[in-house]
Amino acid sequence: MGYGNQLYGTTTFGTEGSDGNLTEYTIPDLMRYLPEYYQSIREMKKLQETASDEMGLFLYAIDDMLSQCFVDTATWRLDCWESELGLTTEANKPIERRRESIKAKIRGSGTTTKHMILDTASAFSGGEVDVIEYPAEYRFEVRFIGVKGIPSNMPGFIQMLEQIKPSHLDYSFKYSYTWWDSLKYLTWNSVNLMTWNELRVYE
Secondary structure, eight states, X not given: OHHHHHHOOSEEEEEEXXXXXXXXXXXXXXXXXXXXXXXXXXXXXXXHHHHXXXXXXXXXXXXXXXXXXSTTTOOTTHHHHHHHHTOOOOTTSOHHHHHHHHHHHHHTOSSOOHHHHHXXXXXXXXXXXXXXXXXXXXXXXXXXXXXXXXXXXXXXXXXXXXXXXXTTOEEEEEEEOOOGGGGTTXXXXXXXXXXXXXXXXXX
């Protein structure tokens, strides 16, 4: 919004977005573009305030609509992405979880390959993943290398994996945890404040 940067910068208002969060938009000061003799006219100020607010909303709406065209910035139109990809819309799920499912579905479109499973798992875990194939046993193992512990959206990943994997293949998961050697330098006071699960994924 290049022209907006030149026009805006005077006043910021809040409006409630469709996701219930307070969204800010900036309005221009149109009075500054009028001749000086208009500056003291009260009616003109009121008129320009109304026009400025409407222009701010209009330009915000353009940006907001453009945001819906990209998965990483879409919010209130995620249901369109989900519908197009055959995903169930769960409006109560966090937006980031829904985006993960959409991106994984996009990556998982087409013939299932090891690379596709890698991409799908990476989209959900946010870290490096490896897939070990065991052809003779008709199964494969997904190893989460880049993140410690169990990724937060495993139910979503499992649901997606069931959709893209060949039906005759079984699968299992392997997670990464902290080595005991990396904890031996910690003091008892610092360890005492952590839970067992926190120690298992300590960086």
